[in-house]
Amino acid sequence: xxxxxxxxxxxxxxxxxxxxxxxxxxxxxxxxxxxxxxxxxxxxxxxxxxxxxxxxxxxxxxxxxxxxxxxxxxxxxxxxxxxxxxxxxxxxxxxxxxxxxxxxxxxxxxxxxxxxxxxxxxxxxxxxxxxxxxxxxxxxxxxxxxxxxxxxxxxxxxxxxxxxxxxxxxxxxxxxxxxxxxxxxxxxxxxxxxxxxxxxxxxxxxxxxxxxxxxxxxxxxxxxxxxxxxxxxxxxxxxxxxxxxxxxxxxxxxxxxxxxxxxxxxxxxxxxxxxxxxxxxxxxxxxxxxxxxxxxxxxxxxxxxxxxxxxxxxxxxxxxxxxxxxxxxxxxxxxxxxxxxxxxxxxxxxxxxxxxxxxxxxxx
Amino acid sequence: xxxxxxxxxxxxxxxxxxxxxxxxxxxxxxxxxxxxxxxxxxxxxxxxxxxxxxxxxxxxxxxxxxxxxxxxxxxxxxxxxxxxxxxxxxxxxxxxxxxxxxxxxxxxxxxxxxxxxxxxxxxxxxxxxxxxxxxxxxxxxxxxxxxxxxxxxxxxxxxxxxxxxxxxxxxxxxxxxxxxxxxxxxxxxxxxxxxxxxxxxxxxxxxxxxxxxxxxxxxxxxxxxxxxxxxxxxxxxxxxxxxxxxxxxxxxxxxxxxxxxxxxxxxxxxxxxxxxxxxxxxxxxxxxxxxxxxxxxxxxxxxxxxxxxxxxxxxxxxxxxxxxxxxxxxxxxxxxxxxxxxxxxxxxxxxxxxxxxxxxxxxxxxxxxxxxxxxxxxxxxxxxxxxxxxxxxxxxxxxxxxxxxxxxxxxxxxxxxxxxxxxxxxxxxxxxxxxxxxxxxxxxxxxxxxxxxxxxx
Numbered sequence: 001x002x003x004x005x006x007x008x009x010x011x012x013x014x015x016x017x018x019x020x021x022x023x024x025x026x027x028x029x030x031x032x033x034x035x036x037x038x039x040x041x042x043x044x045x046x047x048x049x050x051x052x053x054x055x056x057x058x059x060x061x062x063x064x065x066x067x068x069x070x071x072x073x074x075x076x077x078x079x080x081x082x083x084x085x086x087x088x089x090x091x092x093x094x095x096x097x098x099x100x101x102x103x104x105x106x107x108x109x110x111x112x113x114x115x116x117x118x119x120x121x122x123x124x125x126x127x128x129x130x131x132x133x134x135x136x137x138x139x140x141x142x143x144x145x146x147x148x149x150x151x152x153x154x155x156x157x158x159x160x161x162x163x164x165x166x167x168x169x170x171x172x173x174x175x176x177x178x179x180x181x182x183x184x185x186x187x188x189x190x191x192x193x194x195x196x197x198x199x200x201x202x203x204x205x206x207x208x209x210x211x212x213x214x215x216x217x218x219x220x221x222x223x224x225x226x227x228x229x230x231x232x233x234x235x236x237x238x239x240x241x242x243x244x245x246x247x248x249x250x251x252x253x254x255x256x257x258x259x260x261x262x263x264x265x266x267x268x269x270x271x272x273x274x275x276x277x278x279x280x281x282x283x284x285x286x287x288x289x290x291x292x293x294x295x296x297x298x299x300x301x302x303x304x305x306x307x308x309x310x311x312x313x314x315x316x317x318x319x320x321x322x323x324x325x326x327x328x329x330x331x332x333x334x335x336x337x338x339x340x341x342x343x344x345x346x347x348x349x350x351x352x353x354x355x356x357x358x359x360x361x362x363x364x
Numbered sequence: 365x366x367x368x369x370x371x372x373x374x375x376x377x378x379x380x381x382x383x384x385x386x387x388x389x390x391x392x393x394x395x396x397x398x399x400x401x402x403x404x405x406x407x408x409x410x411x412x413x414x415x416x417x418x419x420x421x422x423x424x425x426x427x428x429x430x431x432x433x434x435x436x437x438x439x440x441x442x443x444x445x446x447x448x449x450x451x452x453x454x455x456x457x458x459x460x461x462x463x464x465x466x467x468x469x470x471x472x473x474x475x476x477x478x479x480x481x482x483x484x485x486x487x488x489x490x491x492x493x494x495x496x497x498x499x500x501x502x503x504x505x506x507x508x509x510x511x512x513x514x515x516x517x518x519x520x521x522x523x524x525x526x527x528x529x530x531x532x533x534x535x536x537x538x539x540x541x542x543x544x545x546x547x548x549x550x551x552x553x554x555x556x557x558x559x560x561x562x563x564x565x566x567x568x569x570x571x572x573x574x575x576x577x578x579x580x581x582x583x584x585x586x587x588x589x590x591x592x593x594x595x596x597x598x599x600x601x602x603x604x605x606x607x608x609x610x611x612x613x614x615x616x617x618x619x620x621x622x623x624x625x626x627x628x629x630x631x632x633x634x635x636x637x638x639x640x641x642x643x644x645x646x647x648x649x650x651x652x653x654x655x656x657x658x659x660x661x662x663x664x665x666x667x668x669x670x671x672x673x674x675x676x677x678x679x680x681x682x683x684x685x686x687x688x689x690x691x692x693x694x695x696x697x698x699x700x701x702x703x704x705x706x707x708x709x710x711x712x713x714x715x716x717x718x719x720x721x722x723x724x725x726x727x728x729x730x731x732x733x734x735x736x737x738x739x740x741x742x743x744x745x746x747x748x749x750x751x752x753x754x755x756x757x758x759x760x761x762x763x764x765x766x767x768x769x770x771x772x773x774x775x776x777x778x779x780x781x782x783x784x785x786x787x788x789x790x791x792x793x794x795x796x797x798x799x800x801x802x803x804x805x806x807x808x809x810x811x812x813x814x815x816x817x818x819x820x821x
Contacts, residue, residue, distance in 0.1 A: 191601070195679060197683075256672060267561075268561070278604040280609070282610070283613055
């Protein structure tokens, strides 16, 4: 089907030409990264081989590790799950893979995408674990939006998701967590950090593995993989993925920077890789002050402040002060001791909302 | 009783209070009215009329604010020494026009005080102006171009007639001293560069080379560029996009001594908008010669930065500040022995302490763009250098990844041709180092060499 479609869309080009890699078959596509015209099989091969190379060169995994794949049901994570299980088999990585999903509790979006992940569980034969905001924090995103409106809701969702993935991975005793961040995402982050002047994040954002000193390192095998190629792979392989944007922020990914990167890619495809290379090579002085890493006093999660961001946001939610923790905070999280004491006793009385967040049982 | 506004529930119902409140409200509204009238006054001196776009300041204060920034940049980086002979690169645009104006003002003030002083101990720096004529790329008619160049001359001579020189040189002169030959060589060279962005960047490098040549030939000791915050912000983003993250800090600091004639950027802290506004307010004449919009990646980046500025006017400053936090290179300050001797003794330690730290480090520079090579690029260079046979090949192994991609042609034959067309000054950047190295090595091992066959240098 792909062949027919590609050639009918581009009849002049495809006619009489052969795949520039194998030189045998008719090309079915123009590779977004290099603009080479290649056939489908060669595309699968180069796509998978590149990811394999990235995994091997960067020593992302060790034999026998339990690896959680952060699965949202979207294209990136679906392709990641498929390719990783394929490579694990082909190159005998010896990994114990499973899918880990976060249920934010967004009706009409996450419930549907989770159905996709559940189908993937069967299709790829990977066990699936779903952790929900409701269980972890006592709130669903629907409830949060009802409480605070559509402003800043993404801050809550982002902070909570990051922790939820770590907690889910810890529950399942995973050694590593892989996410589907692709080259476009990373290039965008590099640019945003330059625009914001955030030198600490600028130095970290191009690492392929982060949090190695923490309990569960995260890695991004798609660091050098173009978003367009991921879509192409999913399309030709007819992978089952969910492609609707979150109902609460339909335009979340269409910022200036994203648009700029798409324009750049049109002029010079390798610009995305160049941005990542720039990000890796920035001369960041060792004297640059980096935030000190500690642990959250309440839940034990890694945090540079007294309380981790999730606990702070949650506190705001539970006390009806949704602005707490939004925007810049310096030093003391804006929570004083008395408040904290009061809150803890309060939650004990209620015995409800915060308890789910008490994670003494999780070994952080 | 003090009025407590409408929110207080203490005694506020009484008539007396009501009256008092009304009176107070009246006073406030009067004050507000006079504040509105005052809004047109300068927020700094309170005297002059505030101008639009000057952050509420009057023309004089706005001017003083920009000059203050310029002066601070000059003094805090020991940019200009009394013995210097400065060459101001004038493009005809507002930024370099302001640079020219400010340098002139600084000089005339110093000359005045020099005349007045008894000792006349410290000399006053000299100033010259360079204009690179890029009319070969202009679509304008020849008479228009002639007029434009005349205008440039007029602008410079109107500032001061005492200037030692104005140097107007066509850009093709860098390729050959003969103008016609230079023209054909330059267009041939540019035709070989297929990438539009690469072409534009290459021209930029040639412009710098031309300025260096003028400065060297005429005995100037420093080159002053009008690069402003906005231009540097664009450069930060475009260098990132071109994969030049490693060498980026080299171009964003006030001082750059990697060239034979050091380059300084005294307007680094001023925005392009501010500079154009100043030109407008002070009726400083500018002369735009090139009408060609920048293409490719540079054009895209500048429209991106414009959009960002519209969304947040201080974005350009943030971008430059980010780049400033990156570690500078050893050539981003003056480190020659005795350079800071002209400074008052209380300021000297500040510069001298900084000097001793890492002045030993030396960087290998790309012969085309002059950016320092990253570790990976150095590694690649060393591994391919041995295989290079011809001078052209050796030259190209020294180029940075970005130049390799967007400027160098493909294929060995094209390499040779491209190399043969390059300006001598650019070619020499590699040859000197390489030959010195090889002959040095040969000297070391000559006792063990049996014949002279391999002497291919």
